[in-house]
Amino acid sequence: MTAAKDQSQIRNYELYASGEQKIDWVQAHMPLLRQLEAQFRETQPFAGQRISMCLHLEAKTAYLALVVQAGGADVAIAGSNPLSTQDDVAAALVHRGVKTFAWHGATPEEYKAHLNAVLDHDPIALIDDGADLATILHQERPEQAARIHGGCEETTTGIVRLRAMAQEGILKYPMIGVNDAMCKHLFDNRYGTGQSVWDGFMRATNLVIAGKTVVVVGYGWCGKGVAMRAKGLGANVIVCEVNPVRAVEAAMEGYAVMPIVEAAEHGDIFIAVTGNKAVIHKAAMERMRDGAILGNAGHFDVEVSKPDLESLATSITRVRPNVDEYRLADGRRIYLIAEGRLVNLAAGDGHPAEVMDMTFALQALGLREVLTNSYPPGLHMIPETIDLEVARMRLDSWGVRIDALTDEQVKYLNSWQ
Template identity: 75%
Template sequence: MPQPKPSMIRNPDAYPSGEQKIEWARAHMPLVGEIERRFAEERPFLGKRISMCLHLEAKTARLALAIQAGGAEVAIAGSNPLSTQDDVAAALARRGVRVYAWHGATPEEYRSHLEAVLDWEPEGVIDDGADLATILHRERPEQAAKIRGGCEETTTGILRLRAMAREGVLRYPMLAVNDAQCKHLFDNRYGTGQSVWDGFMRTTNLMIAGKTVVVVGYGWCGKGVAMRARGLGAQVVVCEVDPIRAVEAVMEGFRVMPIREAAEIGDIFIAVTGNKAVISRDAMERMKDGAILGNAGHFDVEVDKAALADLAVEVRTARPNVDEYRLADGRRLYLIAEGRLVNLAAGDGHPVEVMDMTFALQALGLREVMTKSYPPGLHAIPAHMDEEVARMRLSTWGMEIDELTEAQKRYLASWNA
């Protein structure tokens, strides 16, 4: 096997505060802690190399250390140039994980970090947005054929992998963690709902109450963003292309309208679709002075940044992580965190407890695909694994639930009871 490159981090001496963050996460991630204990006994990844591409902060560090406890050599790259926390990267490197990431990486540096985690020929991957899968299949097909398997946790990544599987080009098995109930029902909805507004408020120091918030996309993440905006006192408008989701939004009490109409009344716009240019030039031309644009989708393509730059006659930094675009008619539009993930590029990401569930699924899913024989393609997380994580969560809360009796099981399984 090739020898992995040394860690590529910005400030090795920043590890003390990174250690503090990791220990705080440890104290509030009992599920990952229990899995780490099991892995240390079972050693399911002994001698295996695992490459990870995830937002590099304390919760992710806990997942990497749990996999390392299972016997793996672990390398990790950041999945967003603005979400990497350099002190956490330093602390993780100090614990023997190969780390290739730093905050504010240029596109070229970001790409070199992704290349670095693949250069040592991993046998398993944990991907975010299918970044590693894209490089492997476009540029390293021979290496892709040697991957035993992995996990993907984002909606955007699942869309890419599903397209690859549909075309018959996906060369290794991937478990769709994002589609697991313990992921999208909780992480996407409650995690995104809280973290988007946490990042927005700490970055802008503005009120949400009394404003009109336009949520573009009403999937599980959009539902959480809309729900929490209403809870903060906003009037919420939803824009959708799916008629079923639009009906659901109306029945949840939200106004639904096309983005062209919403553009004229919105104060805050949050895009969360997984698609590009959903906040378009046409919408920006209709927005009122002072409108604020944010993105909660994986890639920085949901706000049409090229169109925004073309419309502007002047661009300046209004405050840290907020860029002001002044248009020819004097209107000002504000873009949060360069149009990148507002909850991570402008905050600490999802709450620790909800990521405990998601990363428990990631760890168990990786063990599943690395220790069993799955054919190439995109596969669902086994239902028993979903239930195991839910039961672990209930247990940490000190809660119990009922069990079906044998008679009840027979009744449900019969058509002639």
């Protein structure tokens, strides 16, 4: 602990007791990670290895870091978003011997310094979120990038960036795309995002969802979850999409589908969840009703165009924690949640522990996979065997049993006759 305390950069070490309570709570509700922690403690798959992580620094990710540490790793972690870091959890990690570089509300310069600090740890492997570590390594520290053995990527935005790097042939090490695993996007993205977005929104605003018109911009797995939970809360839902297949899906789920500029006239609440920039833009903002509320569930704070919003505003006032009022020249008010950063983590505690249990089991097993097997540089799917293992672990934790194919059924399925 002393070395970690001396080397870390956190807000206040004395907060650690509160952070440990949070970690203990999620640990009690993450049976898959508890199982892997016990297994890793015995097998030591990361013995003597330096591993750096960049994740939203709250209790569930803290427990993942501790599970990797239990496997013998020397772990350093930075937050992947300045507003999602919980200072007491950061202190608790330091107290438990994890080098930690993050504090809530870090400036862009401080945030960048924290990312560089975990890379100064000289890791051989990474767990990345949004490919921020990968970007710094390849743009500014290419010699170090060549020494990385591999790692895992958490989120859609990171997969997009890594795929682009791989297509250009510049990705210097193998990365397993955990986000593409079935046990990640089918459950974390859909049920985790769906619940946590509305949790964060309601904490920030203390407003009812029922009876309002919610505009969901993007109908990928995260958007499906946000729309589903909005509908369940009693909202009327409009979906905006650029992909015709997803637009058909939304229409067949009973949602209205239209361009964002048309939806702008009807919406009370707008949630962007695309992984792209400026999907809620000036042309839409100019047509929004007084009191419209904008939120983002994508990784970076670019989906709601803040420059456009600022250009329209005559004044900006913080009216509640995590709620800024932009007053327009004609008197209309548009509200932005959590400065346009991830509403579920900046204004809440993120996804439920039971959902992240599956995702972080994939992360832990994916990290072991990439370090114990030979993968060429590039972006790789997580093996189906790991996906299925995590699903079985989930069912076992619930006490749920399922059928198995007979030998005759397997033979039949493998025959063309």
